[in-house]
Amino acid sequence: MRIDHIPVKGGEPPTGAEPSRVRPLIRELRPSRRTALKSLAVGAVTAALVPLEWVFTKGMALAGPTSEWTGAGCADSYPNGYTQQANNWWSSGAATCFGGWRRGSYPCASGWHFEGWRGYSDEGYTSNRIATACGSGGTKKNAWRWTTSGLVYRCSDATTTCVWNSGERYTALTIAMCRV
Template identity: 35%
Template sequence: MSIDVDQYWSQVPHADDDENAGATIVRKARPSRRTMFKSIGVLGGALALNIVSALPPSRANRAEAAVGNEYTNCAGYDNFSGYNDNSKICVGAPYSKSHCGGDGWFLRGSGTCWNSYATKACGNGMTKRNAWRWKFGSTPYRCADGYVATCDGSTVLRICSWPNP
């Protein structure tokens, strides 16, 4: 039985023919309401995590000061260069107010590529403490010791220098 090409195409239904309109129904799959809400929730959570991960560490993780104990004088550092001529606020390591918390103690905290913590380093042959007081000019300061570690593996001693009248 042979069918020529014209006969074959005459038997194939056309989509716009009324008599064939209901012959084959193709339904598009629609997700349920629950699936839609789950998808929106997952996408919203992912977006929120992306936004939080883009925040600088200073906003995401606040450092706090580590309150310790201190000497009421320079604890044996009287003759160190800088103290003996009143040319430095603190000696022993680089010092800055940026290493201090609001109460004048060394910051304890961490971020993307840093970690800082207080230590008992001062004492120079005496019982070690976290800090000592020193008068620079007419202003008394607290010099509090601590370490800052970075992602490259280095750990350096730093000093919090805080005017502490």
């Protein structure tokens, strides 16, 4: 490249330059003002709605199973039977439900075992509802009804990871004893 081929003014073509073959094609494709505004509007709506979809999709993904046995209990999983066990969470409650590392009313949220994170004292809990502990064969559910002293409870299952302030962790089945 020679320096004398560089134009002095930016608007002047160099000597002997041929017209561009691309420029007329671009001018033919130029969208109308209406099309350009539609494109901008679609882009703005998409930019606003996509993050909302991500939030709502994530929220729905966190919602675990909410199916329950409404009969006498989850006896098909325990052919030798079972008896109610005492509440061993932090909140008070009657001896109701059966199984799990911990069971009681503390993990209830809207009638089911909570999902997500909660903390109490020096413990933090992360729970996810499951439908693999109550039932046999291909029929599994998340919860079962329990009636005691004339009151009806829903015993809802979840896998819960407990983390203490010391960093120690423990993961096991927990049961929410929720009034129905």
